[in-house]
Amino acid sequence: MSSRRISTYWWCQIGGWMGYALMTLFFAYTYNRLEWLTVEKTLLNVVVGIGVTHLLRHFIIAGEWMKRSFDRVWGILLAAVVLSSLVYSVLINTIFTILHVQGRTSFSLPQRILLFSVDFLPFLFTWILIYYVWHILENNRKQQLESLRLESLVKELELKTIKSHINPHFIFNALNSIRALVDENPGRARTAITELSNLLRSSMQTEKMETVPLEKELAIVRDYLALEKIRFEERLKVEMDIDENTLEEPVPVMMLQTLAENAIKHGISKRMAGGVIRIRSYFNGDRHELVVQNTGHLNGHARDEGFGLMSTISRLSILYGPKANFEIRDVKEDTVEAKISIPVAAL
Structure with a gap:
């Protein structure tokens, strides 16, 4: 005692x-x-x-x-x-x-x-x-x-487990992109290796973080999309609509990149003509909303069985509980929208 x-x-x-x-x-x-x-x-x-x-x-x-x-x-x-x-x-x-x-x-x-x-x-x-x-x-x-204490430990272990899957999952796809360029265009392959190096550096720097400012997360996403654009060339178009006031808002690390990767894997790569990825960030009242749209469709059901979307749902639940919301849906005949809604940090 x-x-x-x-x-x-x-x-x-x-x-x-x-x-x-x-x-x-x-x-x-x-x-x-x-x-x-x-x-x-x-x-x-x-x-x-x-x-x-x-x-x-x-x-x-x-x-x-x-x-x-x-x-x-x-x-x-x-x-x-x-x-x-x-x-x-x-x-x-x-x-x-x-x-x-x-x-x-x-x-x-x-x-x-x-x-x-x-x-x-x-x-x-x-x-x-x-x-x-x-x-x-x-x-x-x-x-x-x-x-x-046990709940906190479990959440920490869950986050580490999810992150340990996200990074290797992304690296695997990125290496596939580089492999496709090695024989066809060595110069672009070298450029792709530089992009991958930037991504790995960013990933290692944020490995122990749960959240990062949106500006830093966007830098990771831009590097990733630049790498993928080398592979898809004119088939991939990227549009960004970012409210500058949201740049300092904390967001789950690598989550936006995961949604962008999911959009390419299940949307752009499935279409011979490719398509567009649009990324938006804005405030909606006391909510910070992140939207990733891609050309494609869900075939009548949400693709919630893939690791990328399941990890997104799990991490939002761990970090924010019922305060966060995630949905993926068809918004037009040829557009899929994945939207994250989280509380504004300052409130």
């Missing part, structure tokens, strides 16, 4: 018993019975009470009673409370007798022990109830913190 926990326990012990002492002396004063003997007996009650409850706590910890369900331990707790009250009564009466502070009484020692034990039971029941409830709340708090 940490020093902080021990300190909290002792503050509660001392504070609780001092409250009991003040309450006792207040009632004695109210009924004109406050005298030095009353003060002595009250202080002795406090000292013995602290000792007995601390001993009870020792047995609770040693027996690991707090780790058991209440329906299995309530009988043990009840027996411990009754036994502790008898121990308290025997101790306090013995001390009173030794110090001659008992005062005049018509009760015998066994009767006094029984009476003191019964009087102490409500205090001890209150003590054990507070102690038990406090530990339940503390354990629940620890479990919640542990759950949050």
Whole structure:
């Protein structure tokens, strides 16, 4: 048990018993019975009470009673409370007798022990109830913190797993583009290798990041599309409509590149005449919307089984939960639109 926990326990012990002492002396004063003997007996009650409850706590910890369900331990707790009250009564009466502070009484020692034990039971029941409830709340708090830590760890591992797939997936496609140019046009192949080098450098720099400014993400996308344009030549046209006010907005790293790659793989590359890729970024109220359009169609269903789109959906869920939205749909007869909607970071 940490020093902080021990300190909290002792503050509660001392504070609780001092409250009991003040309450006792207040009632004695109210009924004109406050005298030095009353003060002595009250202080002795406090000292013995602290000792007995601390001993009870020792047995609770040693027996690991707090780790058991209440329906299995309530009988043990009840027996411990009754036994502790008898121990308290025997101790306090013995001390009173030794110090001659008992005062005049018509009760015998066994009767006094029984009476003191019964009087102490409500205090001890209150003590054990507070102690038990406090530990339940503390354990629940620890479990919640542990759950949050585990959830955070799982999300971090999921993001790392997704990223580890995104980069090799992209590299594989890029190398295919270069391979297609090696024999046909070595000069352009060298240019493609330079573009790929830029992409790999950007990818390594952002590897440990969850989000990057849109401006940096766009630089990655431009390098990627420049590389793909070497392969597709006139079959690939690129249009960008970027609101400059969105350039500093954080976006999930490599996500826009993934959508652009998906658009080429499932759209442009499937058409003999090629097509157009349009990338838009704009604010829509308190939302930042990123749109990638490509020439093509969905054939009546969304291509949500591919890794690129599944990774996009997973990452948005991990990073933003229900605050983010992703959809892919036909917007015209020959145009597919993939749209990401995330909260504006400044809000």
